[in-house]
Amino acid sequence: MSGERTGRHEYADEIGLYFEGYGLPRIPGRILGWLLVCEPPHQTAEELAEELDISRGSVSMAMKMLSANKAVVRHAVPGSRRTHWRLRPGFWLDEAAEKARQAREWIKQTERGLELLADAPPESRRRLEEANEMYTFLAEQYGRIETLWHEQRKQ
Structure with missing residues (x-):
């Protein structure tokens, strides 16, 4: 994980537990929680994996679920060839x-x-x-x- 754990990381964990309490997987909840509070508001899979201390495979599976539920969208960042994700407006x-x-x-x-x-x-x-x-x-x-x-x- 980059740097130290912050209140934002704890918040992402809380959202993961909230998801889990409703019978949903924790990792997509943690990612959703992180995307609610992270800066910048868009993140690559690598950044998500590093910040949340999870595997790239877990990020990939979670993004498939969040995308299917229309919670996240790909976000183009000028000069970057990597896929960035953000919460979908609306x-x-x-x-x-x-x-x-x-x-x-x-x-x-x-x-x-x-x-x-x-x-x-x-x-x-x-x-x-x-x-x-x-x-x-x-x-x-x-x-x-x-x-x-x-x-x-x-x-």
Whole structure:
């Protein structure tokens, strides 16, 4: 690792543990955490490996995952032939849009279950009704987030 461990390194580790707590791999979380606080805001795979004390192979696998999830993009640096990575602008708002899409998918699933239990007693349907109500609420709220976000950013 280059130099001494800093609060930024500890922060990257915390984000890695946060990821892991949700059943995701720790290394992509550490890289995401680092890209949130590093300077410059774009890093090569070599820099990521050195700063986070991880292998180049781990960086490569993590970048594939983060790229597939559209969290990071390649960044061209004049004069450099190496690939630099940075957080993708707009990623956080897109995360909310993805949550809205997932909520709408769950609504479809709960509606299918409610159709399946159409003749069942109310107590048998209650679990699905509760899930349907919750995801309907979430889909509506996530749908409002983009508008609210843009309004807030204007202020």
